[in-house]
Amino acid sequence: MNSYIIPIIxxxxxxxxxxxxxxxxxxxxxxxxxxxxxLNLFPSILAIIFASRIIxxxxxxxxxxxxxxxxxxxxxxxxxxxxLSFLRPISFNASLSMMLSVYDSTGVDSYLSFLVSIIQGCxxxxxxxxxxxxxxxxxxxxxxxxxxxxxxxxISIILTIIFAKFFF
Numbered sequence: 001m002n003s004y005i006i007p008i009i010x011x012x013x014x015x016x017x018x019x020x021x022x023x024x025x026x027x028x029x030x031x032x033x034x035x036x037x038x039l040n041l042f043p044s045i046l047a048i049i050f051a052s053r054i055i056x057x058x059x060x061x062x063x064x065x066x067x068x069x070x071x072x073x074x075x076x077x078x079x080x081x082x083x084l085s086f087l088r089p090i091s092f093n094a095s096l097s098m099m100l101s102v103y104d105s106t107g108v109d110s111y112l113s114f115l116v117s118i119i120q121g122c123x124x125x126x127x128x129x130x131x132x133x134x135x136x137x138x139x140x141x142x143x144x145x146x147x148x149x150x151x152x153x154x155i156s157i158i159l160t161i162i163f164a165k166f167f168f
Contacts, residue, residue: 037136044135048128052091061086077161078112084119085157089126089150096120115164122156 017023055061064086065072065079072079080102088095099116106112126149134142 041132041135044131045128048090048131051127052087052094055090056087056094078115080112081115081119081157081161084116085123085153088119088123089153091128092125111164111168114168115160118160118164119157122160123153126150126153 013023061083065082068082069079072082080098084095084098084102087098099120102116103113126146130142130146130149134140
């Protein structure tokens with residue numbers, strides 16, 4: 001079936017061209033629109049990349065973990081959960097590498113691996129998506145939707161911890 005995909009697409013383009021539409025001009029117009037959207041999004045994406053690198057490299061997460069360590073010990077939560085919870089809304093790659101390091105250190109069948117897998121699956125890169133989608137359509141006032149998105153991430157973390165303790 002895979003070998004038929006390209007011929008089918010070419011066949012559909014030829015059939016579509018019988019409607020007296022200049023396919024080449026439509027193709028060029030689509031490329032121009034795509035390039036302008038990419039150029040408009042570039043500053044937002046670059047800002048998110050820089051912000052995630054700064055947060056990871058500055059030691060901010062370690063500072064927060066030191067403050068939260070008494071609470072984490074009372075709740076019996078590993079520090080990796082909080083680290084992943086901070087990284088996931090910012091950067092998929094950083095949170096994925098954190099999850100893989102948990103797999104390497106504890107094995108894939110441990111409670112911690114189970115917990116970070118659920119967090120990785122139930123949360124999204126909120127800051128990236130917000131800047132990307134709002135950047136495309138030109139919305140500047142994102143305060144309320146960003147607060148709600150981060151609140152939903154917090155609820156996801158809490159429910160993940162509850163369900164992981166229940167099911168593991």
